[in-house]
Amino acid sequence: MAAPVKVYGPPLSTAVSRVLACLLEKDVEFQLVPVNMAKGEHKKPDYLKIQPFGQVPAFQDESITIFESRAICRYICEKHADKGNKSLYSTNPLVKASIEQWLEAEGQSYNPPSSTLVFQLAFAPRVNIKQDEAQIKLNDQKLSKVLDIYDQRLESSRFLAGDEFTLADLSHLPNTHYLVTVGNRGEAFSSRKNVDRWWNEISSRDSWKKVVEMQKSK
């Protein structure tokens, strides 16, 4: 039996938590390796050897080291196709294409405004960086437009890619969690009928609840 895979970085990091949620959905045993970002550990030579951009997470198993959370998730799902949640990253070509479409939509359309808001609303105050009101307003507007599109999609589809919870939905968990809690943006989601239904359903999955617990304890 293979040793547990390693995930480098704190669970509080949105990108790290994306990978943790995936590992939990797939029932893949993992070991969390701390990276002390407050002390700049992620910018030191030893860490840069495994992640040259100085970002978290990085991932290691017995055959490879990879970075970029969405790439790590895809790799985990391919390597452990037979374990855990099999519909997370379907092997059916048309279903998979739909998952990829919405995973890319997350990465290209949802992530930019939501991660800016998460930084401004959740992290900047913690590290004594002054909030940029203009950026907050601009990104609230961008996020609103994206959520309108999601609400329309989720009118005719239970989850983004289709009838099943997939990597496409999972990828939205980290940023959205911060937005609706410490970011005080719950209304943007609860005011849209289908987005509200979708968010309640995906955020109450056991895997995500476990990740939230891990975030609280570190």
Add this chain to the structure above:
Amino acid sequence: MVVKVFGPDYGNPKRVLVCLIEKGVEFETVPLDILKGENRAPEFLKLQPFGSVPVIQDGDYTLFESRAIARYYAEKYKHQGTDLLGKTIEERGLVEQWLEVEAQSYNPPINDLILKIVFGPLRGLTPDPKLIEESEEKLGKVLDIYEERLSKSKYLAGDFFSLADLSHLPLTQYLVGKVEKEYLIRDRKNASAWWDDISSRPSWKKVVELWPGLY
């Protein structure tokens, strides 16, 4: 029935075009004028609700997001044309890693330069030099990491040309064209050799020749 690719004159659709050519897959293109707002027409929004290009139509089937489309066709036609995804799960993992690097780290600053320098003026906008400098710096830092990577590896994911390298073609072509910042590539020896290699592939030369757009 031949797959239709919308918006060939723009950058992101070319990611799909060059992929289809590498895989030897026939296609047609459907022009769209974004300056005239054709991407905001209700019939188009039914196909691509974000109003972006590309979107493909393959019979009744539609798909958007160029990297999703490229992955779909690279997998569907895995056994014909150039193998763009690597031979093992591990090689595929590295292809995905560098494709995500392109999408998350390379694309934002280079896209910003293109929007400000090439497309902005078409709408009567003058770029803010300070913002241009910021994007150029960000792109330079990413290219420094590429320079190091490409000193150890002929292509990004390994010794094979993959979807990860291909994904850089459309927007980098603007960089060496109307954006006029070719020095960002040329000042870096390994990145320069890599760019020469990937941009001289017959597939890319064909795309640039047939759909020069605003390059």
